[in-house]
Amino acid sequence: MHVLILGGTTEARRLAEALAARAPGLRVTTSLAGRVAAPRRPPGEVRVGGFGGAEGLAGWMLAQGVDALIDATHPFARTISLNAARAARITHVPLLAVRRPGWVPGPGDTWHEADSLEAAARLLPGLGRRVFLTTGRTGLAAFAALDDLWFLARSVEAPAAPCPRHMRVVLDRGPFTLDAERELLRAHRIDVLVTKDSGGAATAPKLAAAREAGVPVVIVRRPPAPEGVPVVQGPDQAARWITESALG
Incomplete structure (x- = not known):
């Protein structure tokens, strides 16, 4: 089984680490945009660079036999999140978004x-x-x-x-x-x-x-996740979703 993680965040790297520990036989590919010269590389396969929009992402997923897609990009990476949602619809591959909780003002904040x-x-x-x-x-x-x-x-x-x-x-x-x-x-x-x-x-x-x-x-303010895409707040929840739900 093949999981594609759209990464570049701490959550994406920790998800790849969790999957390596929980399901060592799982094929995990993390995609990095390539905007940072020396990114922190997660375990598993790493792909660097864009896909060419939603259709390009869908084509890559079909060619590589992707079974589950995880959008663990930055909360403000709106374009890739929209492309991921469209690619998931094209390929009929289950998609999950990982979004760390936003900050909340406390006493004394202006x-x-x-x-x-x-x-x-x-x-x-x-x-x-x-x-x-x-x-x-x-x-x-x-x-x-x-x-x-x-x-x-x-x-x-x-x-x-x-x-x-x-x-x-x-x-x-x-x-x-x-x-x-x-x-x-x-x-x-x-x-x-x-x-x-x-x-x-x-x-x-x-x-x-x-x-x-x-x-x-x-x-x-951060943009919302694309309509209809389920969202979890952390890598542990995403790992459970992959091992228990998406991949059965």
């Missing part, structure tokens, strides 16, 4: 929700002048016109233009510690944080640091 990066950018001038931008390297164009603000942008790899005019880039990969996030806010005199609602513990300390410092947070 959150401003936005539906897009562009909407987040429109909120910033009224909230602060020194921005900690943690939305990834591919969305910086939404903030490029804000010449009156200063940005500290953090990403795994260097972003490409267009970018904000006044910006410093920090190349780093989580998990991050609360002490380090506190120091980052202090050292750069950050007075507003922008993030996507990615969820998970690896990058959550920035929210605690912002709460302690009284720094407002602009948080971009």
Whole structure:
């Protein structure tokens, strides 16, 4: 039996590890988009690069005899999630989405929700002048016109233009510690944080640091999973679904 995991997340890697431990005879392929030069490779087979849309993904699944498809991509990887849903319909292969729980504001948090990066950018001038931008390297164009603000942008790899005019880039990969996030806010005199609602513990300390410092947070809401696709919150649930439900 062959399981294809659309990966690039901690959850995808942990799912591949769980399947290797629970079902060593199972063929597991993890697909990585190839946007990061040195990704953390999971156990099993690894495929790097795009498929050519939903039809290309469906063709690959049929050619490789895929029996179950797991969408364990980033919560904001909307295009590949839609392609996965369409490919599953074309091939009649069962599909499951893994989505880590989103963050929830707590006492002392000052959150401003936005539906897009562009909407987040429109909120910033009224909230602060020194921005900690943690939305990834591919969305910086939404903030490029804000010449009156200063940005500290953090990403795994260097972003490409267009970018904000006044910006410093920090190349780093989580998990991050609360002490380090506190120091980052202090050292750069950050007075507003922008993030996507990615969820998970690896990058959550920035929210605690912002709460302690009284720094407002602009948080971009995540898109929903495609209609009709069942969703679980973690790799253990997905492993059970594969071993007990999808593959009988």
